[in-house]
Amino acid sequence: MTMQETIFWILSFIVLFCAVGVITSRKPVNSVLFLIMTFFGIAGHYLLLNAQFLAIVHIIVYAGAIMVLFLFVIMLMNLNEDAEVPKSQLVKFAGVISGGILLLVVLAALKKADIALISPGSTDIGLIGNLGRTLFHQFIVPFEVSSVLFLSAMVGAVVIGKKN
Amino acid sequence: MPINDYIFLSLALFCVGVTGVLIRRNAIIIFMSVELMLNAVNLMLVAFSKFHQDPSAQVFVFFVMVVAAAEVSVGLAIIVMMYRHTHSVDVSNMNRLKH
Secondary structure (H helix, E strand, C coil), X not given: CCHHHXXXXXXXXXXXXXXXXXXXXXXXHHHHHHHHHHHHHHHHHHHHCCCHHHHHHHHHHHHHHHHXXXXXXXXXXXCCCCXXXXXXXXXXXXXXXXXXXXXXXXXXXXXXXXXXXXXXXXXXXXXXXXHHHHHHHHCHHHHHHHHHHHHHHHHHHHHHHXXX | CEHHHHHHHHHHHHHHHHHHXXXXXXXXXXXXXXXXXXXXXXHHHHHHHHHHCCCHHHHHHHHHHHHHHHHHHHHHHHHHHXXXXXXXXXXXXXXXXXX
């Protein structure tokens, strides 16, 4: 087993373990902390795939901004006590079975796919210069549209969250 | 490193997210499960970007992040408003649009 495969399996174990922790832990704050661990594992995967800039942006945006927003909502509204009435065992069982069946069906569909190796190739496609060139040459219209989306989301959040 | 391993990993992550949406009632944890699903898709996009040596997929990941950020800001505002009205974040209290 090469060094790269070892790192891949360790990171995958961390990611899946923490993802299961997110959906099983009783307190919302524990879920948020597990989710931050998951995001760091995914950022490690990005580094392994030579997407260096994306790994940094992922940590800044997800762990730095989105998760802090979640933590603020949980702490300001004091939601951490375990007030959730759990769903019945039957519903939980059905949910887990449905998720497992979804996994099984797609795995079975992919079982006969050819095993294609990722060649090392060039290592600089994830650098900021390349990404910026692609963004501003091929994707300039979606870029502008996403700015409008952000503006409307900002206005929407203020309007919905306002006390009336 | 075979691409199949990355496909299986992101598939497993996506299914964990689906299971989370199905088995929890807390609206905040349901939101986090949606984030898990979005991240599974991002991971797959980055793996294929490396596989085809094409930076377009990584630019697409940026757009997914933009949509996720917008979704979270509006969604958390809705959760705050729901908490003010009903004093809980249980999604099973949110079926009033039916009546």
